[in-house]
Amino acid sequence: MSERRKYIVGNWKMNGTRDDLGEAAAIAEVASATDTVDVALCPPATLVAPMADRLAEFSIGGQDCHHAEAGAYTGSISAAMLRDAGARLVIVGHSERREGCGESDAIVRAKAERALADGLDVILCVGESKAIRDAGDAERHVTAQLAASLPASFDSARLAIAYEPIWAIGTGDVATVEDVVAMHAALRATLASRIGDDAAKIRLLYGGSVNGANAAELLAAANVDGALVGGASLTAVKFLPIIEAAAAI
Numbered sequence: 036m037s038e039r040r041k042y043i044v045g046n047w048k049m050n051g052t053r054d055d056l057g058e059a060a061a062i063a064e065v066a067s068a069t070d071t072v073d074v075a076l077c078p079p080a081t082l083v084a085p086m087a088d089r090l091a092e093f094s095i096g097g098q099d100c101h102h103a104e105a106g107a108y109t110g111s112i113s114a115a116m117l118r119d120a121g122a123r124l125v126i127v128g129h130s131e132r133r134e135g136c137g138e139s140d141a142i143v144r145a146k147a148e149r150a151l152a153d154g155l156d157v158i159l160c161v162g163e164s165k166a167i168r169d170a171g172d173a174e175r176h177v178t179a180q181l182a183a184s185l186p187a188s189f190d191s192a193r194l195a196i197a198y199e200p201i202w203a204i205g206t207g208d209v210a211t212v213e214d215v216v217a218m219h220a221a222l223r224a225t226l227a228s229r230i231g232d233d234a235a236k237i238r239l240l241y242g243g244s245v246n247g248a249n250a251a252e253l254l255a256a257a258n259v260d261g262a263l264v265g266g267a268s269l270t271a272v273k274f275l276p277i278i279e280a281a282a283a284i
């Protein structure tokens with residue numbers, strides 16, 4: 036049995052207003068009763084403080100932060116601000132930011148380093164496009180992305196990696212268990228080449244169309260230590276079966 040606790044994280048993306056705090060409360064209640072699984076929610080930045088105020092024991096994260104400590108960056112949010120609002124973690128390098136906002140590996144790495152320095156745990160996302168997978172280049176691409184995005188130094192207990200194939204995000208087209216296992220093994224090997232035995236401590240999450248029906252099979256697979264869930268994390272009814280699947284393993 037792995038020493039890595041399962042980690043189930045919801046990414047609400049650009050969804051949610053204060054009317055949805057009740058959903059978060061219902062999720063947090065089940066999470067607090069599930070002592071074998073770590074659960075977190077990453078709401079939009081506007082909800083971090085109200086959620087953290089209402090759910091003091093629950094783990095809340097940001098979806099992105101700026102790589103600078105502070106300054107003239109209109110519209111951006113710093114890691115320290117997220118922490119001040121009550122966040123304990125932050126997602127960096129999501130493909131919707133790499134692709135949609137032009138974030139390079141170097142920027143993602145700088146964000147991860149800033150977040151760790153300012154007291155936030157980090158979920159670092161990597162993943163390939165459909166064209167790269169179809170070209171047979173997925174493992175090379177994703178492991179290179181990881182190597183170039185990893186912070187220069189880090190505490191392995193404070194970093195998780197999320198493998199999110201872009202073509203599986205929001206499409207219902209979940210990756211096969213075989214493909215996820217192969218990619219996670221490659222990611223683990225990349226981590227080991229950087230940090231040696233400590234690589235075994237880092238949790239590797241899968242993301243991309245995870246739901247209550249497919250979670251159990253994915254979460255039971257080798258090196259799949261959790262899930263980063265988008266659409267199915269927006270309501271307690273959809274998210275709780277994923278937490279329960281993790282708890283049942």
Ligand SMILES: O=C(CO)COP(=O)(O)O
Nearest residue numbers: 046204205243244265266
């Ligand atoms: O991008 C994701 C989580 O960060 C996955 O989104 P979906 O679960 O909606 O496919």
